[in-house]
Amino acid sequence: MSPRRLFAMMYKEALQILRDPRSLAIALVMPLMQMGLLGYGVSLDIKHVPICVYDQENSQLTRSIVSRFDAAGWFSIDRRLHSQAGVRHAIDAGECIAAVVIPVDFSRTLASTGAASIQAVFDATDVNTSNIAQGYLQGIVAGVNAEIETRWSAAHGVRASGVGRIDLQPGTWFNETLDSRNFIIPGVVAVILALIGAQLTSLTVSREWERGTMEQLISTPVTALEVMLGKLIPYFVVGMIDAAVCLALTVFWFDVPFRGNLLTLFAATALFSLVVLGIGYMISVRIRSQLAASQIALLVTLLPTTLLSGYTFPIDQMPRVIQAITLIVYPRYYVTILRGIFLKASTLFDLWQPLLGLVVFAILIVWLASRAFHKRLD
Amino acid sequence: MSAPPPGTGSADDAVIAEGLTKRFGAFTAVDRVTLRIARGEVMGFIGPNGAGKSTTIRMLCGLVEPSEGRASVAGFDVGSQSQAVREHIGYMSQKFSLYGDLTVRENLRFFAGIYRVPAGEFAGRMRYAVSMAGLEGQENTRVATLAGGWKQRLALGCAILHHPPVLFLDEPTSGVEPEARRRFWDLIHDLAANGVTTLVSTHYMEEAEYCNRIALIDRGKLIASGSPGELRQRGLGGVLYELECSPLGAALEALRGVPGILEAAIFGDRLHVVADSGAAGTADLTGLLRGRGVAVGSIRPALPTLEDVFVHLVARGLETRAVG
Numbered sequence: 001m002s003p004r005r006l007f008a009m010m011y012k013e014a015l016q017i018l019r020d021p022r023s024l025a026i027a028l029v030m031p032l033m034q035m036g037l038l039g040y041g042v043s044l045d046i047k048h049v050p051i052c053v054y055d056q057e058n059s060q061l062t063r064s065i066v067s068r069f070d071a072a073g074w075f076s077i078d079r080r081l082h083s084q085a086g087v088r089h090a091i092d093a094g095e096c097i098a099a100v101v102i103p104v105d106f107s108r109t110l111a112s113t114g115a116a117s118i119q120a121v122f123d124a125t126d127v128n129t130s131n132i133a134q135g136y137l138q139g140i141v142a143g144v145n146a147e148i149e150t151r152w153s154a155a156h157g158v159r160a161s162g163v164g165r166i167d168l169q170p171g172t173w174f175n176e177t178l179d180s181r182n183f184i185i186p187g188v189v190a191v192i193l194a195l196i197g198a199q200l201t202s203l204t205v206s207r208e209w210e211r212g213t214m215e216q217l218i219s220t221p222v223t224a225l226e227v228m229l230g231k232l233i234p235y236f237v238v239g240m241i242d243a244a245v246c247l248a249l250t251v252f253w254f255d256v257p258f259r260g261n262l263l264t265l266f267a268a269t270a271l272f273s274l275v276v277l278g279i280g281y282m283i284s285v286r287i288r289s290q291l292a293a294s295q296i297a298l299l300v301t302l303l304p305t306t307l308l309s310g311y312t313f314p315i316d317q318m319p320r321v322i323q324a325i326t327l328i329v330y331p332r333y334y335v336t337i338l339r340g341i342f343l344k345a346s347t348l349f350d351l352w353q354p355l356l357g358l359v360v361f362a363i364l365i366v367w368l369a370s371r372a373f374h375k376r377l378d
Numbered sequence: 379m380s381a382p383p384p385g386t387g388s389a390d391d392a393v394i395a396e397g398l399t400k401r402f403g404a405f406t407a408v409d410r411v412t413l414r415i416a417r418g419e420v421m422g423f424i425g426p427n428g429a430g431k432s433t434t435i436r437m438l439c440g441l442v443e444p445s446e447g448r449a450s451v452a453g454f455d456v457g458s459q460s461q462a463v464r465e466h467i468g469y470m471s472q473k474f475s476l477y478g479d480l481t482v483r484e485n486l487r488f489f490a491g492i493y494r495v496p497a498g499e500f501a502g503r504m505r506y507a508v509s510m511a512g513l514e515g516q517e518n519t520r521v522a523t524l525a526g527g528w529k530q531r532l533a534l535g536c537a538i539l540h541h542p543p544v545l546f547l548d549e550p551t552s553g554v555e556p557e558a559r560r561r562f563w564d565l566i567h568d569l570a571a572n573g574v575t576t577l578v579s580t581h582y583m584e585e586a587e588y589c590n591r592i593a594l595i596d597r598g599k600l601i602a603s604g605s606p607g608e609l610r611q612r613g614l615g616g617v618l619y620e621l622e623c624s625p626l627g628a629a630l631e632a633l634r635g636v637p638g639i640l641e642a643a644i645f646g647d648r649l650h651v652v653a654d655s656g657a658a659g660t661a662d663l664t665g666l667l668r669g670r671g672v673a674v675g676s677i678r679p680a681l682p683t684l685e686d687v688f689v690h691l692v693a694r695g696l697e698t699r700a701v702g
Contacts, residue, residue: 008491012477012484019479216475219439220492221464375460377441
């Protein structure tokens with residue numbers, strides 16, 4: 001192996017990545033989109049979410065607040081309730097996703113103490129919708145607050161804050177800690193990395209076949225190993241950037257607690273990237289059309305990762321035979337590691353089994369990939 | 379550089395192919411091709427599309443594994459020393475194969491790296507390649523936007539950055555305008571003057587004249603080789619006479635079946651007759667025709683074009699194939 005040739009390959013490949021809008025888009029935009037799509041599920045767009053209102057006070061002020069919930073367009077007030085039991089029943093029966101309860105002494109408390117609470121109870125079985133609904137309700141309440149302040153300062157000629165502080169007190173039922181998100185999102189990172197990683201490299205060799213540059217390349221002294229490393233290393237950097245973006249979104253956007261060790265996370269991510277990039281590369285070597293290569297890459301990464309990695313369907317609830325099959329579904333190891341690191345603060349030692357699984361896969365795939373490419377046309 | 383007489387090869391030859399054969403399933407693309415190219419020689423590989431030129435060149439470069447036969451290039455065995463072969467050759471494939479999304483300079487830098495051109499020499503060689511391609515001032519242009527002739531010359535520049543002793547050029551001038559084609563051939567001769575051995579394939583017959591030697595290939599078989607002059611003189615297997623006579627039909631009829639007359643054909647308002655060398659002279663022919671009442675205006679030996687020779691050899695090949 002010649003460092004000079006390897007560097008030439010890497011440099012060329014990096015230039016091509018930067019100049020090819022298609023692979024750049026795959027590399028940088030797709031993970032963001034997928035993180036959004038998979039992170040929020042399909043209920044990203046909320047409109048006319050059914051809510052119920054139990055307005056115990058029923059004063060002019062409370063009626064105006066309720067009408068604002070209705071006017072915003074995000075909610076439709078399906079029912080007015082008249083008892084706490086009614087709230088319970090409405091949520092139980094799935095008649096609404098949230099119930100807003102305004103206490104009987106709301107106006108009085110607000111006037112005397114300058115602060116009052118509205119209760120909102122969410123049916124958190126649909127975590128995403130209830131989360132989003134909660135955000136919007138809070139936004140509406142904040143608007144009401146700002147208005148009260150403005151009115152107060154207009155009346156008194158002094159600016160003041162905290163005069164009318166209405167507080168939305170959210171409460172969730174049935175899934176109090178909202179942990180399905182914490183459970184799902186680290187898995188989403190694995191799905192995205194598998195998809196993107198294999199997509200990226202699935203194009204790199206087939207592109208050279210398609211454009212005819214491969215024939216020139218294999219007439220040179222460059223070795224198969226140099227071609228492989230020269231192509232994998234730049235994409236490895238891209239893959240790690242993607243991983244960093246996704247993991248950062250997980251922590252800072254989706255608020256999934258990060259309790260574990262950053263170095264372990266890095267090591268596991270690096271191994272996993274190597275596996276998926278290697279798989280994409282092998283596909284690309286065999287399939288000489290970019291389109292076919294990218295579709296096959298999609299197939300071999302998407303299905304096992306979404307169905308058998310334990311990302312959505314818990315492995316320990318699968319039939320025994322399927323459980324055994326998941327042992328060769330490499331993403332399961334990464335999903336396990338991610339969940340361990342994020343949620344349980346697992347250490348390197350705790351995770352030795354899935355880590356070993358990834359190491360074995362990384363070695364196997366890189367070894368196979370290094371043998372996949374022959375400098376021949378036939 | 380002068381070509382050695384045909385038939386005498388030396389172990390020193392830059393390219394030696396013995397019985398090279400390539401079969402794709404039942405189809406034989408290249409059939410027992412044996413050829414030698416001396417150092418510094420420019421050998422033209424002439425034949426129609428699909429004759430097996432590219433496959434032969436690819437076998438010599440080690441890109442395609444021969445089904446049979448062996449070859450050595452620059453002293454290295456193509457089968458067992460393919461890495462060494464690749465270090466010592468420059469190759470231009472039929473399809474343009476530089477990186478279109480990279481600039482002129484980036485392409486050159488890439489191939490310089492791949493061929494491990496000493497860092498100290500890169501600047502000089504790049505300058506040479508750029509000026510050879512006529513691309514001064516365009517170093518930062520993306521290659522995809524260059525016109526055909528420039529692309530070809532740049533591809534040649536990339537292929538010779540490492541000063542390979544042997545060059546394989548597969549139809550380098552196809553699709554390039556005539557002016558650019560001539561410039562390209564000038565470059566090949568400059569390289570040959572520096573001792574570079576070149577095997578260049580083309581289907582432009584007129585380009586064959588630029589070669590020291592040519593090998594005619596048809597349907598996978600090498601049907602003749604030699605210098606253009608030799609082929610024109612001997613390729614028809616006899617002496618070509620051009621006759622002005624009338625009536626042409628009667629003349630043609632008169633010559634049919636005459637011993638020593640190998641071929642006779644009407645060529646416009648003339649008759650082309652190929653006679654066994656020594657068997658029939660101009661006087662014999664004149665006498666023969668006049669005896670049959672044909673008025674003979676002029677009769678003189680002529681040199682066939684390479685195309686004539688090629689057509690003749692292909693036709694003969696077909697006959698023998700049909701018979702045998």
